[in-house]
Amino acid sequence: MVHCRRLSLVVSLAAGIAFAGPPAGGPGGFSRRLWQTQDGLPEETVQAFAQTPDHYLWIGTSGGLVRFDGDQLVVFDRENTPELHENSVFALAVGHDGALWIGTDGGGVVRYRDRRFRAFSSRDGLGNPFVRSVVEDSRGAVWVGTDDGLYRIEGERVSRVDGTPRVPALAVHAVLEDRHGRLWVGGSTLLLVDGAQAYEYRLPG
Numbered sequence: 524m525v526h527c528r529r530l531s532l533v534v535s536l537a538a539g540i541a542f543a544g545p546p547a548g549g550p551g552g553f554s555r556r557l558w559q560t561q562d563g564l565p566e567e568t569v570q571a572f573a574q575t576p577d578h579y580l581w582i583g584t585s586g587g588l589v590r591f592d593g594d595q596l597v598v599f600d601r602e603n604t605p606e607l608h609e610n611s612v613f614a615l616a617v618g619h620d621g622a623l624w625i626g627t628d629g630g631g632v633v634r635y636r637d638r639r640f641r642a643f644s645s646r647d648g649l650g651n652p653f654v655r656s657v658v659e660d661s662r663g664a665v666w667v668g669t670d671d672g673l674y675r676i677e678g679e680r681v682s683r684v685d686g687t688p689r690v691p692a693l694a695v696h697a698v699l700e701d702r703h704g705r706l707w708v709g710g711s712t713l714l715l716v717d718g719a720q721a722y723e724y725r726l727p728g
Contacts, residue, residue: 568586571614585628612627613654631645653671655670656668661700
C-alpha cells in the first residue's frame with residue numbers, strides 16, 4: 524500500500540504542475556492528494572507517464588490507459604477500446620506531431636492521434652507484442668523495444684532492426700537518443716545505433 528500511495532502522490536504533483544500551477548499550502552507550496560481505485564484509477568500499479576500538447580496527463584497502469592485533466596480520470600481499456608488488446612500499459616511516449624505512443628504488455632504498440640487509436644501488431648510486422656520502451660527520434664522514426672527484438676516504425680511501416688549480421692538480436696528494456704542523434708539500446712546487451720552502423724558493447728562481468 525505504501526508503494527501505491529507514493530505513485531498516487533506523483534500523479535497529484537504532476538497534475539498540479541500541468542494544469543493549475545503550484546498549489547498553495549504545504550511544504551514548498553505543494554498540496555497532497557491521492558488518487559486510488561476508489562477515485563477511478565483502474566489499478567494502483569502505475570508504469571508510465573506522458574503529457575500530450577493538449578495538456579492531458581496520460582498514465583499507463585496495469586489495468587488500462589488513463590487520461591487525466593487535473594480533476595477527472597478517463598480510462599481506456601480493452602472493454603471500451605478495441606485497439607487495446609491488453610490492459611497493461613508499460614511505456615508511453617509523445618511524438619513531435621503530438622501523437623501518443625502506447626506500449627502494452629502483450630498487445631503490441633498503439634498510436635493515439637487525432638482522437639483515434641491505431642494498433643500495430645504482427646500483421647504490421649511487429650514480431651513481439653511485449654513492448655518495454657517506445658521512443659521517437661529527432662528524425663521522426665519511432666523505435667519500439669520488445670522482449671524479443673528492436674523495431675522501427677516510419678509512417679505506417681514496421682521493420683525489425685536487430686537479428687541481422689550487423690545487429691545482434693536482443694531483448695530491449697530501454698531506448699534513448701543522445702544529443703548527437705545516436706540511439707542507445709539497453710537490454711540483453713548494450714547497443715549503439717549510429718545511422719547505418721551498429722556497435723555492441725559488452726560490459727565487464
